[in-house]
Amino acid sequence: xxxxxxxxxxxxxxxxxxxxxxxxxxxxxxxxxxxxxxxxxxxxxxxxxxxxxxxxxxxxxxxxxxxxxxxxxxxxxxxxxxxxxxxxxxxxxxxxxxxxxxxxxxxxxxxxxxxxxxxxxxxxxxxxxxxxxxxxxxxxxxxxxxxxxxxxxxxxxxxxxxxxxxxxxxxxxxxxxxxxxxxxxxxxxxxxxxxxxxxxxxxxxxxxxxxxxxxxxxxxxxxxxxxxxxxxxxxxxxxxxxxxxxxxxxxxx
Ligand code: ADP
Ligand code: MG
Numbered sequence: 379x380x381x382x383x384x385x386x387x388x389x390x391x392x393x394x395x396x397x398x399x400x401x402x403x404x405x406x407x408x409x410x411x412x413x414x415x416x417x418x419x420x421x422x423x424x425x426x427x428x429x430x431x432x433x434x435x436x437x438x439x440x441x442x443x444x445x446x447x448x449x450x451x452x453x454x455x456x457x458x459x460x461x462x463x464x465x466x467x468x469x470x471x472x473x474x475x476x477x478x479x480x481x482x483x484x485x486x487x488x489x490x491x492x493x494x495x496x497x498x499x500x501x502x503x504x505x506x507x508x509x510x511x512x513x514x515x516x517x518x519x520x521x522x523x524x525x526x527x528x529x530x531x532x533x534x535x536x537x538x539x540x541x542x543x544x545x546x547x548x549x550x551x552x553x554x555x556x557x558x559x560x561x562x563x564x565x566x567x568x569x570x571x572x573x574x575x576x577x578x579x580x581x582x583x584x585x586x587x588x589x590x591x592x593x594x595x596x597x598x599x600x601x602x603x604x605x606x607x608x609x610x611x612x613x614x615x616x617x618x619x620x621x622x623x624x625x626x627x628x629x630x631x
Contacts, residue, residue: 381460383410384445384550384583386431391440393426393607400426402607404440408551408600413573413584415598415615417591419628422604424587425466428553431585432456432463444551462549464540466556466587470528476539477524480511483546507546514542517575519568534560538569551583552576558590566590570597591629595619603628 386408393401401423408414416424429435431442433453442449450456457463462483470479484507515521518538528536537557544552558566570593576582588594594601595615603611603618605627611618618624 381548381550382445383581384460385410386461386551386583386585387443388427388431389441389443391427391430391442392438393423393430393435394438400607401430401437401604404604404607404609406602406609406612408583408585410550410583411577411581412599413577413586413597415594415601416585416587416604417589417594417601417618417628418604418610421606423607424604425555427604428463428555428585428587431553432461457547457549460547460550461553462544462547462551463553464537464544464555464557468533468536468540470536470539470543472529473527475525475527476515476520476531477508477511479528479539480514480542480546481507483514483543484510510546511542514545515539517545517572518542519565532560534558534562534565537561538565541569541572549582551585554584554586554588556587556589558588558593566593569593573597 388404388406391401391404404427416427418424426435430437433449433451433456444459444461450459512521512524515524518541520535520538523531528539537560541554541557558569561569573584574597576584598615601612601615601618602609603624610627611621611624619629
């Protein structure tokens, strides 16, 4: 079951942590079936925005809507609505094997029914989940390590396992927080191809936070640049790369 394409609109979103304003009146419109990059220096508010977009954190102000509807109030419901994500700091069960970690995405990531039976999946459900998890692992190029413990994998591969787990929710929108950190060149190329295939074949919208400019510029249709919690610029990769404000704040360094 492929979900209809997702459009995300962010209006005047502000996030304050005590005296610190991590996001200040951010406005964004993320078109469906696109790869959208979110870039900017460390501390700019990129991960905070992902947390607000998935209700991991409650915004101090503003609104987020998905396909014209307000975002559900709680993270699991957001995932059920079709927004799935990875975290900058990998959140996998280190001493379980890779396949089991990916299978968790099938119920943790909001497929109702399975969620309620998480403690006791029947055999056919489990087989179905395992089959799907293997397909997801194949897409990120890690089917051959399905039986290994997560802790045996390098951090870069663990990030890709998280991508596979996020795919188990069958999302219409995928949020990836620095997925290429720690990847080798060939793995980055594979990731880039995967993102394009999620957009082109699955009709997915991919929002990606990434410092690897070669990767971002090579696959994003549109970029948003955050700096100190403010939206500094947006546009195509070509437009953003020649924007003097962006060069000063981020790209020039
Ligand atoms: P980025 O992902 O762009 O590097 P973050 O969104 O992680 O930036 O952080 C933006 C700012 O908000 C930073 O100054 C960070 O220290 C602060 N911040 C992020 N999360 C929290 C939190 N849970 N509590 C307090 N401050 C936070
Ligand atoms: Mg971050």
